[in-house]
Amino acid sequence: MEMKNFASFLWCVLLILQSSLGSHGQEIYAKTSRNDPNNVVKPKQHRDDPTLSVFFKVNDLYLGKKMPIYFATNDKSNRAYLLSQQEVDSIPFSSKKLPYLLKFFSISNTSPQAEAMKTTLNLCEHKPKEDEFKFCVTSLESMLNMTREIFGLVKPKVLTTKIFNSNHTLFQWYTFVEKPVEIYNLSKMVACHAKAYPYLVYYCHGQKGHLTNRVFKIALGGENGERVEAVAICHMDTSTWDPEHVAFRVLGGRPGGFPVCHFLPADNLVWVASS
Numbered sequence: 001m002e003m004k005n006f007a008s009f010l011w012c013v014l015l016i017l018q019s020s021l022g023s024h025g026q027e028i029y030a031k032t033s034r035n036d037p038n039n040v041v042k043p044k045q046h047r048d049d050p051t052l053s054v055f056f057k058v059n060d061l062y063l064g065k066k067m068p069i070y071f072a073t074n075d076k077s078n079r080a081y082l083l084s085q086q087e088v089d090s091i092p093f094s095s096k097k098l099p100y101l102l103k104f105f106s107i108s109n110t111s112p113q114a115e116a117m118k119t120t121l122n123l124c125e126h127k128p129k130e131d132e133f134k135f136c137v138t139s140l141e142s143m144l145n146m147t148r149e150i151f152g153l154v155k156p157k158v159l160t161t162k163i164f165n166s167n168h169t170l171f172q173w174y175t176f177v178e179k180p181v182e183i184y185n186l187s188k189m190v191a192c193h194a195k196a197y198p199y200l201v202y203y204c205h206g207q208k209g210h211l212t213n214r215v216f217k218i219a220l221g222g223e224n225g226e227r228v229e230a231v232a233i234c235h236m237d238t239s240t241w242d243p244e245h246v247a248f249r250v251l252g253g254r255p256g257g258f259p260v261c262h263f264l265p266a267d268n269l270v271w272v273a274s275s
């Protein structure tokens, strides 16, 4: 695929995705991100928080498995739009400029939206740890630049979870209606999470080095009859993870104990090298 074709392909992907953006999915990754100070969840809390029902173990990957899963909403009222490079270049993207930005977008500085913008900007300005890379992507061009920087000349593939239902129920029981299929086993991977912001902003991050991730495609049937073609990722080596990571609260265990798998919310993207 030439770069120009790739750009138009990516444009389509982002257009489809922005129609399924929601506020809740953004929070899941705020909670699971190792960078986020909010990832310290008290033991009792997760039992009451359905958004954490995304983690599972490798031995759960079988036909007929039933589990409650939370999939990010596709609430149309929460849509964020992708801006052109020209527009993005004309608007500062910095926590220092937050007062100006709030005025610019007519957002009250005591509102939850203002708080969310601050959180997103801080996350984007936080330096990555030595063993990881991160980018905040605010336009199609910066998304292309990011994939080029990570994958070089190898053209990457984008993976997403697809929900086939316009009246999606956020949290319900699902059954694995087909045998899960392993589609990739690789180390180089970039996950991009849509963040709360007045326009479309992706927080993209990945691990340096050679930690193995197994990527599965899982066909799910919901209690309400909906079908989901889910992407799930199993992180085979968690030894460098924070012991406070919510995954350990949900599944038990500790860093390096066993592989941790999780479903990809519908408003997230994962880039892998296609081969």
Ligand SMILES: *[C@@H]1O[C@H](CO)[C@@H](O)[C@H](O)[C@H]1NC(C)=O
Residues within 6 Å of the ligand: 085, 139, 141, 142, 145
């Ligand atoms: C993308 O990369 C090109 C070439 O390195 C650079 O000129 C341009 O400013 C970058 N754009 C963004 C949005 O990062």
Ligand SMILES: *[C@@H]1O[C@H](CO)[C@@H](O)[C@H](O)[C@H]1NC(C)=O
Residues within 6 Å of the ligand: 167, 169, 224
């Ligand atoms: C959407 O789903 C909810 C809960 O499953 C149900 O109560 C409601 O009637 C559905 N609405 C439509 C328009 O199908």
Ligand SMILES: *[C@@H]1O[C@H](CO)[C@@H](O)[C@H](O)[C@H]1NC(C)=O
Residues within 6 Å of the ligand: 185, 186, 212
């Ligand atoms: C995945 O790939 C790694 C490294 O190439 C290999 O060591 C491992 O056995 C593979 N795992 C599976 C389940 O195929």
